[in-house]
Amino acid sequence: xxxxxxxxxxxxxxxxxxxxxxxxxxxxxxxxxxxxxxxxxxxxxxxxxxxxxxxxxxxxxxxxxxxxxxxxxxxxxxxxxxxxxxxxxxxxxxxxxxxxxxxxxxxxxxxxxxxxxxxxxxxxxxxxxxxxxxxxxxxxxxxxxxxxxxxxxxxxxxxxxxxxxxxxxxxxxxxx
Numbered sequence: 001x002x003x004x005x006x007x008x009x010x011x012x013x014x015x016x017x018x019x020x021x022x023x024x025x026x027x028x029x030x031x032x033x034x035x036x037x038x039x040x041x042x043x044x045x046x047x048x049x050x051x052x053x054x055x056x057x058x059x060x061x062x063x064x065x066x067x068x069x070x071x072x073x074x075x076x077x078x079x080x081x082x083x084x085x086x087x088x089x090x091x092x093x094x095x096x097x098x099x100x101x102x103x104x105x106x107x108x109x110x111x112x113x114x115x116x117x118x119x120x121x122x123x124x125x126x127x128x129x130x131x132x133x134x135x136x137x138x139x140x141x142x143x144x145x146x147x148x149x150x151x152x153x154x155x156x157x158x159x160x161x162x163x164x165x166x167x168x169x170x171x172x173x174x175x176x
Contacts, residue, residue, distance in 0.1 A: 003100040004029045006088040009039040009080045010106040014124040016047035025056045033083035062086040081110040125149045125163045134175045
């Protein structure tokens with residue numbers, strides 16, 4: 001069963017710039033909130049035209065009747081990250097057995113939020129590695145894309161080192 005990946009705008013744009021968004025969307029169900037979709041399709045932004053024509057996206061709003069339960073202390077996050085985390089939290093409560101759900105986020109505060117709450121998340125830098133480990137990308141292709149993402153993304157040396165060291169066992173939950 002295909003994993004549902006709740007992505008923020010930064011991650012979507014990084015994958016687009018690295019030429020990986022289409023491949024990622026063909027192997028995972030990419031879930032974006034309306035706020036994220038508006039952000040990535042804003043005229044003049046990298047990939048805006050591409051994303052506005054992209055067919056394989058699921059645009060889903062968080063349920064306003066549920067409120068923002070679980071997003072306490074997340075006031076510093078942008079609208080897209082807040083919506084993404086809220087939608088994940090709401091839908092994770094309704095999780096169907098056998099269906100993996102995780103967050104794809106390249107925003108530092110949002111990643112810290114996920115880590116503090118034990119939410120399954122990765123950043124765009126790990127997408128090539130996950131595609132390789134699931135048999136959808138060669139080792140050389142993975143290395144090339146990780147190198148490119150390390151140049152265009154804002155990753156600390158600690159994050160870059162950890163991404164290279166993670167094993168298939170470490171990433172098993174994210175491998176489709």
